[in-house]
Amino acid sequence: MDTRFPFVDWFRNASPYINAHRGRTFVILVEGEALGSERGEQLIQDLALLHTLGVRLTLVFGIRPQVEAALEADGIVPERVSGRWVADAAVMRRVEQVAARLRLWLEARLSLGLPSTPLHGVELGVVSGNLVTAKPLGVREGIDFDHSGEVRRVRAGAIEGLLEQGSLVLLPPLGFSSTGEVFDLDAAEVARHAAVALGADKLILLGDSDGVRDAQGALLRQLAPADAMPLLDQAAPGSELGRHLQAACSAAREGVARTHLLSWRNQEALLGELFTRDGVGTMITCHRYEQLRPATLADVAGLLELLEPLEQRGMLVARSRERLEHEIDDYLVIERDGMVIGCGALQLFGERDVAEIACVAVHRDYRGGARGERLIEALEERARQRGIGSLFVLTTHTVHWFAERGFLPAALDDLPPLKREAYNHARKSKVLVKALG
The missing domain is CATH 3.40.1160.10 (Acetylglutamate kinase-like)
Structure with missing residues (x-):
């Protein structure tokens, strides 16, 4: 009942x-x-x-x-x-x-x-x-x-x-x-x-x-x-x-x-x-009710709450609190009236002029409002400011979404050595890359 x-x-x-x-x-x-x-x-x-x-x-x-x-x-x-x-x-x-x-x-x-x-x-x-x-x-x-x-x-x-x-x-x-x-x-x-x-x-x-x-x-x-x-x-x-x-x-x-x-x-x-x-x-209001900004340690709890449902569905790799705290400077978040409703990370690799866009997520109640696009655009701009020439993503569920935003299919060998060595073959994630103009 x-x-x-x-x-x-x-x-x-x-x-x-x-x-x-x-x-x-x-x-x-x-x-x-x-x-x-x-x-x-x-x-x-x-x-x-x-x-x-x-x-x-x-x-x-x-x-x-x-x-x-x-x-x-x-x-x-x-x-x-x-x-x-x-x-x-x-x-x-x-x-x-x-x-x-x-x-x-x-x-x-x-x-x-x-x-x-x-x-x-x-x-x-x-x-x-x-x-x-x-x-x-x-x-x-x-x-x-x-x-x-x-x-x-x-x-x-x-x-x-x-x-x-x-x-x-x-x-x-x-x-x-x-x-x-x-x-x-x-x-x-x-x-x-x-x-x-x-x-x-x-x-x-x-x-x-x-x-x-x-x-x-x-x-x-x-x-x-x-x-x-x-x-x-x-x-x-x-x-x-x-x-x-x-x-x-x-x-x-x-x-x-x-x-x-x-x-x-x-x-x-x-x-x-x-x-x-x-x-x-x-x-x-003169204040921003919803804003896209760099993440801080105060956002970790909100990030965990946002990411957990997607991790349970296998859409994202699970991230611990300790990992998020360690990598917090990589993240951008969309905050709406105190709640984290979106995030994305730009992670750099020393070996090449390349970076990874990772952990792009939008709360289920706020999809369809171009927030994912805003995150990608902001991460790409952050990459350009840091002299990055190309980006890659690993995804299991959103290949078409990234393809619509200029990412092209690539091979495992196109990844930086460190990322290639850490690749999880059990997940079989697709590799996509995008050159920044």
């Missing part, structure tokens, strides 16, 4: 992230559309779960659709400039009403108990207040924006104190001036300023889009700010995606390690992004 539960495997794989996120500071923006949908309740449960796992949460919420509905109901058509409405007295009155109503709704949902949910009995302290100071946009291009404002400062010290007490901090898209005025703010800008001021580990933007896509419609998993800026230029002024891209790029340049663009429509987006290696949305 099969008693396996897929959840158990997922939970085991998620455990490194549970540990890594504990005590970290996340700023999460939930746009108003999510709060007005059935997903709002599920999102609140997910936020409560993050809190119980030790994540320090600051939650920013949007109010745009609710304010637009209130304005339409009252027959008010606000003036709009570059996608932003002019918050005159009539508009601002609805902004304040909606923000207060949604804040109370969130506080009620995040209060004790969360009945009829998996988190029944969890206590959540939720705190809001005058934690964002603002200034007016003023007159721009001849338009007086009245009570439309921009963030002047986030009171990071006060928020830090609340987070240290175990509270979840709630920030509406409102700011307060030293003269007691209230200003309408862009929720994405509030989230960005909060993340920067707090030195947040993550800024998470939950909107309608599941991330950024290329011209063919494929989801882009990771972007540097410089790569995202052309997409920002193409976005409509004031559009949600444009506001999120602007906030993400600015946050990355101002020191926020990772910003995630996710869709609130996907009920698995938030937890899937945080507790799986590949995530489900687009991440914007």
Whole structure:
């Protein structure tokens, strides 16, 4: 009888992230559309779960659709400039009403108990207040924006104190001036300023889009700010995606390690992004999430884990920990979020102007993404830099793969004497060579 539960495997794989996120500071923006949908309740449960796992949460919420509905109901058509409405007295009155109503709704949902949910009995302290100071946009291009404002400062010290007490901090898209005025703010800008001021580990933007896509419609998993800026230029002024891209790029340049663009429509987006290696949305970061680099001794455990399944299948010669430690300078690795998912070695021989490419391997979950090609190209470049004129490989399973990359069949006599003497005739490995131009 099969008693396996897929959840158990997922939970085991998620455990490194549970540990890594504990005590970290996340700023999460939930746009108003999510709060007005059935997903709002599920999102609140997910936020409560993050809190119980030790994540320090600051939650920013949007109010745009609710304010637009209130304005339409009252027959008010606000003036709009570059996608932003002019918050005159009539508009601002609805902004304040909606923000207060949604804040109370969130506080009620995040209060004790969360009945009829998996988190029944969890206590959540939720705190809001005058934690964002603002200034007016003023007159721009001849338009007086009245009570439309921009963030002047986030009171990071006060928020830090609340987070240290175990509270979840709630920030509406409102700011307060030293003269007691209230200003309408862009929720994405509030989230960005909060993340920067707090030195947040993550800024998470939950909107309608599941991330950024290329011209063919494929989801882009990771972007540097410089790569995202052309997409920002193409976005409509004031559009949600444009506001999120602007906030993400600015946050990355101002020191926020990772910003995630996710869709609130996907009920698995938030937890899937945080507790799986590949995530489900687009991440914007100045740091390399996946990188090809020289191996170090700290990679030996990861190499052993990567190579063991291939050694058991007879695809690779078994390598001991001691051998890997001794030869570690020969290796390049592909690291993805702390996990070694690929490797290859360039091993030199003193007898001739020749070197061996050995131990090329890619984790089974990451094949088909040209990582093997990247490893071969990097090893060939390393060989050229060292004055090597030709390369050889010994393989039992991947003859065609190497042949497609310019390696030609060769004889045992074409190997350097030391390698020829150590050749394992029982494995019957094929010999292939490639001349470097």
